[in-house]
Amino acid sequence: MAKTNIVAKTGNEAMADAMRQINPDVVAAYPITPATEIVQIFSGYVADGLVKTEFVPVESEHSAMSACIGASAAGGRAMTGTSSQGLALMAEMLYVASGLRLPIVLADVNRALSSPINIHCDHSDTMMLKESGWIQIFSENAQEGYDNMIQAVRIAEKARLPVIVTTDGFIISHGMERIEILSDEDVKNFVGEYKPEQYLLNSAAPITIGALDLPDYYFEHRRQAAEAMKEAKSIILDISKEYGQKFGRSYGLFEEYKLSDAELVIVAMGSTAGTTKVVVDELRASGVKAGLLKPRVFRPFPKDEIASALKGAKAIAVLDRSDSMNGNEGPVCLEVKAALYDKGLAKPVVDYIFGLGGREIRLQDVEMVYNDLASMLKGKTFDKVNYMGVRE
Amino acid sequence: MKEKETKPGWKELPAGGLIIGGGTARDFKTGDWRSNRPVLIPEKCISCLTCWMYCPDSAVIVKDGKVVGFDYDHCKGCGICEHECPVKGKAIKMISEKEAKNK
Numbered sequence: 078m079a080k081t082n083i084v085a086k087t088g089n090e091a092m093a094d095a096m097r098q099i100n101p102d103v104v105a106a107y108p109i110t111p112a113t114e115i116v117q118i119f120s121g122y123v124a125d126g127l128v129k130t131e132f133v134p135v136e137s138e139h140s141a142m143s144a145c146i147g148a149s150a151a152g153g154r155a156m157t158g159t160s161s162q163g164l165a166l167m168a169e170m171l172y173v174a175s176g177l178r179l180p181i182v183l184a185d186v187n188r189a190l191s192s193p194i195n196i197h198c199d200h201s202d203t204m205m206l207k208e209s210g211w212i213q214i215f216s217e218n219a220q221e222g223y224d225n226m227i228q229a230v231r232i233a234e235k236a237r238l239p240v241i242v243t244t245d246g247f248i249i250s251h252g253m254e255r256i257e258i259l260s261d262e263d264v265k266n267f268v269g270e271y272k273p274e275q276y277l278l279n280s281a282a283p284i285t286i287g288a289l290d291l292p293d294y295y296f297e298h299r300r301q302a303a304e305a306m307k308e309a310k311s312i313i314l315d316i317s318k319e320y321g322q323k324f325g326r327s328y329g330l331f332e333e334y335k336l337s338d339a340e341l342v343i344v345a346m347g348s349t350a351g352t353t354k355v356v357v358d359e360l361r362a363s364g365v366k367a368g369l370l371k372p373r374v375f376r377p378f379p380k381d382e383i384a385s386a387l388k389g390a391k392a393i394a395v396l397d398r399s400d401s402m403n404g405n406e407g408p409v410c411l412e413v414k415a416a417l418y419d420k421g422l423a424k425p426v427v428d429y430i431f432g433l434g435g436r437e438i439r440l441q442d443v444e445m446v447y448n449d450l451a452s453m454l455k456g457k458t459f460d461k462v463n464y465m466g467v468r469e
Numbered sequence: 470m471k472e473k474e475t476k477p478g479w480k481e482l483p484a485g486g487l488i489i490g491g492g493t494a495r496d497f498k499t500g501d502w503r504s505n506r507p508v509l510i511p512e513k514c515i516s517c518l519t520c521w522m523y524c525p526d527s528a529v530i531v532k533d534g535k536v537v538g539f540d541y542d543h544c545k546g547c548g549i550c551e552h553e554c555p556v557k558g559k560a561i562k563m564i565s566e567k568e569a570k571n572k
Contacts, residue, residue, distance in 0.1 A: 176485065176486065177485045177486065178484045178485030179485070237484060237485070275483075275487055275489065282489075282490075283490060283491035284487050284488060284489055284490070285487070285488035285493065286485075286486075286487060286488075287486065288486060288488050290486055293476060294476075294482070294486070296479075297477075297478065297479035297482050298479070298482065298484075298485065298486045300479040301479050301482065301484050301485075302485075304479075305484070
C-alpha cells in the first residue's frame with residue numbers, strides 16, 4: 078500500500094493541495110467566499126514555484142471558466158474553483174465546456190444563492206446546474222474532497238466531460254480535519270500525463286472548435302453528451318476502484334452505510350451524511366434497523382443502482398439541502414422517487430428540505446427523521462415535503 | 470427520413486462539435502444566399518486583378534494570371550468586384566439571380 082502522510086487540513090487546504098499535486102497546466106479563477114482560499118493557497122504554490130501552472134487572475138467567474146475553456150481546448154489541463162454566485166456567473170460557460178466535451182475540473186464549495194445574500198452552505202448552487210452536462214461528485218468531508226479531486230482529473234479526461242467536485246461551504250471548507258494525503262509522486266503517477274486526441278495547438282492535425290451547429294447538428298451533439306454521461310458511470314467506478322486498490326480508500330457511485338438490512342433509510346449527500354452515520358450507529362446500538370444511502374455521484378445519477386440498494390427499505394427519508402421551489406420535492410428526492418417508481422418499488426418516501434443558508438443540522442434533527450420513519454410504519458401520515466429546522 | 474441519408478447520425482459525428490481537419494471552409498457552400506451575381510465580360514477584362522484583391526470570399530477565379538470567372542458556390546453577390554473594376558464601362562456586370570436563371 079502506498080505511503081500516506083497524516084496531516085491536519087481544512088477542506089480548502091486539502092483541495093488546494095490536491096491541485097498542487099495534480100499540477101495542472103492552467104488555473105484561472107476569481108475569489109468568492111467560501112472557495113476563495115482554494116485558489117488563494119494555490120496561487121501561493123504558483124508564486125513559490127511548486128507547480129508549473131499558468132495562473133490567470135481574471136476579473137470574473139465568467140472569464141475564469143472562459144479561460145479554462147480556452148486552455149482545455151488548446152490541449153492543457155485546466156482547473157478552477159468557485160462557489161454560489163460565482164458558479165451562477167459561470168453558468169453560460171459551463172454549458173459551453175460540456176458541449177465542447179472539455180475535461181475541466183472545478184472545485185465548487187457549496188453555498189446558498191442570493192438573495193437574500195448568504196455565504197453559508199446549502200446545495201442550491203450545484204443543483205441549479207444539474208442539467209449542465211457536468212459530472213457532479215459530492216464529498217462528505219475534506220478527505221473525500223481531496224480524493225475526489227484527484228480522481229476527477231482522470232474521470233473528466235476519460236469521459237471527455239467536465240467535472241464538479243463539491244465540498245460543503247464552511248462545514249468542510251473551513252473546518253480542520255485529520256486527513257491522509259498521498260505523496261506527490263503517487264498523485265503524479267495516478268493522474269499521469271494528459272494526452273488529448275485532438276487539441277487546438279496541434280498544428281499537425283488542425284481542427285475547428287466551437288463552430289455553429291444550428292438545427293441540423295446540435296441535437297446530435299447533445300445526444301452524444303448524454304451518452305457520454307451514461308458511460309461515465311462505469312468510468313467513475315473503474316477509476317474509483319483503481320484509486321482504492323492503490324491507496325486504500327474506495328469509493329463507488331454512492332455509499333451504503335449499514336444499509337443491507339436497514340428498514341429505516343435516510344438518503345443524504347455531503348457533510349450531513351457524516352452526521353447521519355453517527356445517528357445510525359446510536360440507533361443500531363439500541364436495536365433500530367437504521368441505514369444511510371449517501372449519493373456520491375449526483376450526475377450521472379445512478380438510478381437503477383440506487384433503486385436496487387433501497388429495495389429492502391421499509392420507509393425512506395430524503396434530506397435535500399436545496400429546495401426545488403415547489404417542484405414539489407427537492408431535487409434529490411425527485412430523483413430517488415423516479416428511480417423507485419421505474420423499478421416498481423412503491424415505498425413510502427418523505428422529503429425533508431433542511432439547512433438552507435447554513436442552518437445547522439444537529440444529531441437530534443436526524444434522529445427525529447428516523448423517529449418519523451418509524452412512526453410512519455406504524456401508520457402515522459406525514460406531508461410529502463417537510464421543511465425541517467425552519468421557524469414556523 | 471430523407472435527411473438521414475445525407476447527414477450523419479450522432480454516433481458518426483466527432484464528439485463535441487469538432488470539425489476535424491483544416492481548410493473545411495471550401496466545403497461549406499455559402500453562395501446560395503446570393504440575390505445578385507457577377508458576370509464577366511471577357512473581351513473588356515484587362516486582368517488587372519483588382520476584383521481578385523477586393524473579393525471578400527476569394528471567389529474570383531484566376532488562371533495563368535487571367536480572370537476567367539467566379540466561384541458561384543462561395544460568391545455572396547456583394548458586388549464589390551463590379552464597383553472596383555477600373556475598366557471604363559466595367560468588365561464585370563452584376564445581374565439578378567432571376568435573370569441568370571432565365572438565361
